Amino acid sequence: MKHFVTGLIAAAVLATGAQAQQKIVVGHALSPTSHYGVGAQAFIDTLTELSGGTFTGEQAPAGQLGGERDMIEGLQIGSLDLVITSTGPLGNFVPEIFALDLPFLFRDYDHARAVLDGEIGQELLAKIGENNLVGLAWSENGFRHITNSQRPVTTPADLDGLKLRTMENKVHMTAFSGMGAAPTPMAFPELFTALQQGVVDGQENPVTVITASKFWEVQKYVSLTGHVYSPAAVLASPILIDGLTEEQKGWFMEAAKASAAATRAEVNRLEEAGVALLRENGMEVITDIDKAPFAALAEASYSVYTDQYGTEMVDRIKAVE
Numbered sequence: 151m152k153h154f155v156t157g158l159i160a161a162a163v164l165a166t167g168a169q170a171q172q173k174i175v176v177g178h179a180l181s182p183t184s185h186y187g188v189g190a191q192a193f194i195d196t197l198t199e200l201s202g203g204t205f206t207g208e209q210a211p212a213g214q215l216g217g218e219r220d221m222i223e224g225l226q227i228g229s230l231d232l233v234i235t236s237t238g239p240l241g242n243f244v245p246e247i248f249a250l251d252l253p254f255l256f257r258d259y260d261h262a263r264a265v266l267d268g269e270i271g272q273e274l275l276a277k278i279g280e281n282n283l284v285g286l287a288w289s290e291n292g293f294r295h296i297t298n299s300q301r302p303v304t305t306p307a308d309l310d311g312l313k314l315r316t317m318e319n320k321v322h323m324t325a326f327s328g329m330g331a332a333p334t335p336m337a338f339p340e341l342f343t344a345l346q347q348g349v350v351d352g353q354e355n356p357v358t359v360i361t362a363s364k365f366w367e368v369q370k371y372v373s374l375t376g377h378v379y380s381p382a383a384v385l386a387s388p389i390l391i392d393g394l395t396e397e398q399k400g401w402f403m404e405a406a407k408a409s410a411a412a413t414r415a416e417v418n419r420l421e422e423a424g425v426a427l428l429r430e431n432g433m434e435v436i437t438d439i440d441k442a443p444f445a446a447l448a449e450a451s452y453s454v455y456t457d458q459y460g461t462e463m464v465d466r467i468k469a470v471e
């Protein structure tokens with residue numbers, strides 16, 4: 151029912167005199183002022199400008215249209231136009247994408263962005279295109295860190311038995327089992343209440359998300375583990391894109407690039423300012439973390455990807471300067 155209603159909104163084509171105007175709905179999981187919100191607005195503004203107003207847009211923020219997995223399904227059946235989503239649930243649709251979710255793979259933001267903006271990123275966008283989705287551009291969520299309500303996490307032993315919400319992603323779940331936590335996959339819209347009610351003790355997300363979601367209201371400790379880089383993708387419905395002219399497709403590509411650039415700029419800003427904000431709001435921030443023992447225990451999760459595809463992609467990613 152939800153998809154049907156949003157489909158009606160997404161497909162709304164308003165006749166305005168001689169020219170038809172089409173409103174594009176951009177779904178995402180976070181607030182309109184978050185890094186995704188900034189990216190969604192950049193998409194809408196760029197598309198509106200390039201198309202001279204033929205296309206307009208509006209955000210459907212904060213998981214209004216469901217969790218990220220629901221929204222991806224919405225794109226496939228054409229009830230949704232456009233989604234900015236982490237890769238969290240994307241591997242369930244395009245298994246090659248699990249390569250990007252491997253823990254401790256990307257060295258830093260420069261490395262991750264070089265991979266996604268280069269040949270590998272293009273190849274993986276093409277794979278998305280083979281699975282009833284259109285991958286327009288790689289955007290960004292950020293390096294993920296662990297928060298919890300129980301104790302400071304500085305070593306894997308501190309994770310022992312901790313009920314930790316993960317994304318619905320088997321690489322991440324295997325990694326956290328290896329590190330000693332009890333991973334509990336859950337869609338993001340359910341997370342705040344689950345933390346509040348103690349259904350789970352903790353979660354892991356980038357500073358961008360921890361601040362946008364005000365997790366300090368329900369979490370005491372944040373450990374800057376940076377255990378995995380979380381890419382985001384700007385995805386469109388093939389049903390929408392197939393109906394466009396070549397010129398219009400070009401506008402969508404340009405708008406997606408502008409969206410990714412705006413989101414990355416916001417990630418950069420929050421990486422600087424966000425940790426101070428966490429402290430100001432009463433979180434204890436643990437910065438002195440030896441990542442090597444976490445990485446050693448998370449290693450087993452690589453086989454989720456390499457058993458199917460071998461190690462070539464992993465080696466190629468590591469080799470990017």
Ligand code: PAF
Nearest residue numbers: 179235236317338355359
């Ligand atoms: O934790 C998640 O599910 C994702 O990181 C989020 C917050 C939905 C952003 O893509």
